[in-house]
Amino acid sequence: MVSHLQRWIEAVARSAILWGLAASGVFYALLHAGLLGRAFLPRYCAGHPVAYLETTMFFVALASLVLKSIDLFNQSLSLGESPLGNARETEPAEVAQAMLRRLDRLPPRRAREYYIQRLRAALDYVAVRGSADGLDDELKYLADLEVARVHASYGLFRVVLWAIPILGFLGTVIGITMALNGVDLQAPDQSMVHVLTGLGLKFDTTALALTLSMILMFAHFLVDRNETALLERVDNQVGRELGTLFPYGPSFDGQTAAVRRMAEAVIRSAEQLVERQTELWQEAMEAANERWTRLAEEASVSLQTALADSLQSHARELAAAEQAFAEKSRQQWAALQQTLSAGFEALTAAQEALARRVEVLDRATDATTQVARLEETLNRNLAALAGANHFEETVMSLAAAIHLLTARLTETPVASVVQLESPRPVKQAA
Numbered sequence: 001m002v003s004h005l006q007r008w009i010e011a012v013a014r015s016a017i018l019w020g021l022a023a024s025g026v027f028y029a030l031l032h033a034g035l036l037g038r039a040f041l042p043r044y045c046a047g048h049p050v051a052y053l054e055t056t057m058f059f060v061a062l063a064s065l066v067l068k069s070i071d072l073f074n075q076s077l078s079l080g081e082s083p084l085g086n087a088r089e090t091e092p093a094e095v096a097q098a099m100l101r102r103l104d105r106l107p108p109r110r111a112r113e114y115y116i117q118r119l120r121a122a123l124d125y126v127a128v129r130g131s132a133d134g135l136d137d138e139l140k141y142l143a144d145l146e147v148a149r150v151h152a153s154y155g156l157f158r159v160v161l162w163a164i165p166i167l168g169f170l171g172t173v174i175g176i177t178m179a180l181n182g183v184d185l186q187a188p189d190q191s192m193v194h195v196l197t198g199l200g201l202k203f204d205t206t207a208l209a210l211t212l213s214m215i216l217m218f219a220h221f222l223v224d225r226n227e228t229a230l231l232e233r234v235d236n237q238v239g240r241e242l243g244t245l246f247p248y249g250p251s252f253d254g255q256t257a258a259v260r261r262m263a264e265a266v267i268r269s270a271e272q273l274v275e276r277q278t279e280l281w282q283e284a285m286e287a288a289n290e291r292w293t294r295l296a297e298e299a300s301v302s303l304q305t306a307l308a309d310s311l312q313s314h315a316r317e318l319a320a321a322e323q324a325f326a327e328k329s330r331q332q333w334a335a336l337q338q339t340l341s342a343g344f345e346a347l348t349a350a351q352e353a354l355a356r357r358v359e360v361l362d363r364a365t366d367a368t369t370q371v372a373r374l375e376e377t378l379n380r381n382l383a384a385l386a387g388a389n390h391f392e393e394t395v396m397s398l399a400a401a402i403h404l405l406t407a408r409l410t411e412t413p414v415a416s417v418v419q420l421e422s423p424r425p426v427k428q429a430a
Helices: 002-013 016-032 040-045 049-079 092-104 106-111 114-129 134-153 155-181 190-246 252-390 391-410
Strands: none
Touching: 002 155, 016 040, 016 049, 040 049, 040 190, 049 114, 049 155, 049 190, 092 114, 106 114, 114 190, 134 190, 155 190, 252 391
């Protein structure tokens, strides 16, 4: 905030229009107070509205010259205070950059000096090019450019200097026109005497304009000569100081300097091409890296999605298979249970049948034992009968035994027929 206010105050302090209007106001205040006379200056400076405008513009132009003179005087006093010191660096570019840093530390009021501006422009040239080759030509170019800027700085003054005589002639023309319009054709003699008597006063604006223009021209001549002398001093001092900093810069031969500049330009172009190629390679590598990274991410996402889908599908299939296996296992277990139950039932039935058969066999064994006993008894009886010759009784006894044996065998539940072999041949019974 303080810097902006300070710059605004400095801009107002350097404003020629503001100081010209203030000086014009003071002049007319003194004039109307009668402190500057009562006849001559009031007639020419306050006798017509155009005269007020001419005088005001004169003071604006004069203020610009006064401000310019004060600035030139201050620059002349500061010209001996060189901001450059001894250079510790060896390369011209490093020296120039060091000197530019010193110039940056100067107060803002010195930044507008011709000397500081010329030094800054020359050091910028050396810092940018990296060498002091062609610095002599650059200084001449900067001097010509400074002359052009100085000429442009008098723009407001030249406009005012051109406008003041025009305003004087304009005031005269207006006065003559108004005087001629006041001619009375009915009394031409009296009106012409009146017109000719006041016509001399109508040229006062032209006389004032010419006088003020002459004063401004002389003042401009003095200021311009002082400024030209200052620029010459600036040229000499800048050339001398830069010649000390860069002793080989301005002394190169023209062709050698041109060849060296061309070589440096080729080197800079090659360096720029290499840097540009490196940047392009870096950009290509970064783009390829980004592309590979993006593709890898996309592939990873696709793989994760496919793997997740596959795992979900496999999980569903595994769940279905597990469910089917469980169902089939339940069915097989139920069938196995049924089979085992049927087997147990069949085994129980077989055990029961085997028990019944064992019982039948026991009975058959008993029956066989009884038959053997009967047969033995029969054989004894037959032997007895054979000895006693009681054959018919023996046959009857045998029939009764057979009937008895048949009745015993009929009581057993097994349908199997037990065949009994006689241990003795039938011929013995005979």
